[in-house]
Amino acid sequence: MSEVTRIPVGTDYDVLVGQGTTAHVAELLPTGVARVLLVHGEPLAGLAAPVLEALRGAGVEVHVAAVPDAEAAKTVEVAADLWGRMGRAGFTRSDAVVTVGGGSVTDLGGWAAAAWLRGVAVVHVPTTVLGMVDAAVGGKTGVNTAEGKNLVGAFHPPAGVLCDLEHLTSLPPADLSAGLAEVVKGGFIADPRILDVIESDGGGVQDPASAALREVIERKIAVKARVVAADLHESGLREILNYGHTLGHAIEHHSGYRMRHGEAVSIGMVYAAELAHRSGRIEADLLERHRYVLGLLGLPTSYSGADFEELLEALRRDKKTRGSMLRFVVLDGLAEPGRLEGPEESLLQEAFAALG
Template sequence: MRNVRVSLGDRSYSIHVGAGLLPTLGRACARLGLGRRCAVITDATVAPLFARKAVDSLVAAGFDAVTLVVPAGEKAKSLKVVADCYDRLAAHRLERKSFVVALGGGVVGDLAGFVAATYLRGVPFVQVPTTLLSQVDSSVGGKVGVNLKAGKNLVGAFHQPRVVLCDLDAFATLPDREFRAGLAEVIKYGIIHDAPLFRRLERDLDRILARDKAVLAAVIARCCAIKADVVSQDETESGLRAILNFGHTIGHGLEAISAYGKYLHGEAISIGQVAAAHLSTKTGLAAADVARIRGLF
């Protein structure tokens, strides 16, 4: 197992990357000194695959866990779904020391994190990301939120998780399209911050696409380390953290004009990154580098 630390003073936390981590969820939460009651927020796709294993681990560790299943997809990131989650947390009598577990991809993490940030003015939460995209990006850094009709992520907060468990075994059930979409965020880190990582992606792309766990563990941990470093320096995106949005301006626009139905997030930002790279030739980026970026996508 690989470990990455996000350094934020008394809100610092660890990211664990490896196989077989979901069954350790209960023990990981017990070490944090959290309250006995908790809620696992997941979606209709992930729940049949992993919810029982997550709840069993929590119950075995002494927690009283309830599962909240929300619709799959971007439509779950709405204030209506948030309000429904509040009602169900209250019905289960979650208190200030209680906690929320986000079990799923980026949508679930954003939604569950926002629910945790705002219920009772903030309760702890734990990230258990099950997609490549959420393991390398959205589960780390504390940006949580939901959408409005006017645009994506317009209501949100900064609310850091207490721990992040990136279980590589979750990829066994991840559709190929989702896995490839997640590579967009991986490639992004190589472009914005780490030339050796970019070269490794060029060299090992076939092994990554084959879901080689040894390669994936190293690559995911490196991506998390890059984001952890950026977040530790600029938690609330007042400067440096904006670099993590490379390709997202165009990508979010594509998602919006297609009503969040045609493109997966990773697909949209793939297009956005290639477009941004082409635009960057006007400010000095070499055409050869643009070709390398385009080649990975």
């Protein structure tokens, strides 16, 4: 096993980052776990096999559940199937869930663990950039409904997160690039070094074996770890992690989740930067830096897939909305996130038109 970076999330748990770390998954389970429900996406049986072997080698009874790929996994029906499996196997509060997959599997498995007996332990083994830097860290869990994304869920921190960078070698390039949108987000809201690395080596950060990719992954995890340790339940500070997500989630929902999450967030960040610039909060050069950095990664910075009115209803259901007042995370400067509350609809429309 290569050198492992250990990133603490407060005093609650650690995120381990390295290559060839999967064999150590059982070490992250709490003491006394007798049974594990191993949840993985249907296409990822090969990546789940070493996790299954490691758990059984540690003497754990393992029940395997393959779930639909991507956002199709995040439904109440799929979660209910997981609860049924745990019930038939006699899972108690001292047992656990282990997830292997991307952000959708992490969200689903985490929520299944949060709800079963009002909370059992969960360990995440994310296999995508998005899962490693975002979904697996912070304890946000949930599923989608017909009305929108992630509207049903719970805060349920994991017992540990294991990021085996070898998993990224099998990730399709488009998925790797899409996951980097969340990394870019961390650069704009908190750690500009991330942007510097991408600007100096845009190709390198898209190489699964590169030191540049590992550095920006670890930096983004550290950003999220600091934020969620200070504000687990999103009562204030944690909202900054939603930068680009307000419009991004609306676009995802409108597309029927055919657009990758990172691609939608990329567009959403440009939109948030347009709002900030048009309301006098940031200069034009910072707005254009969004387009430049995201463009280096091949991510979209424009959008013409829907009219603004088609997205407005989904915007109003965003988790940051209070009553009828829309709220957006914007920048007041590089690494200076703030809030834009109750903007005029004309401003929203002008910023949206600029995406075209």
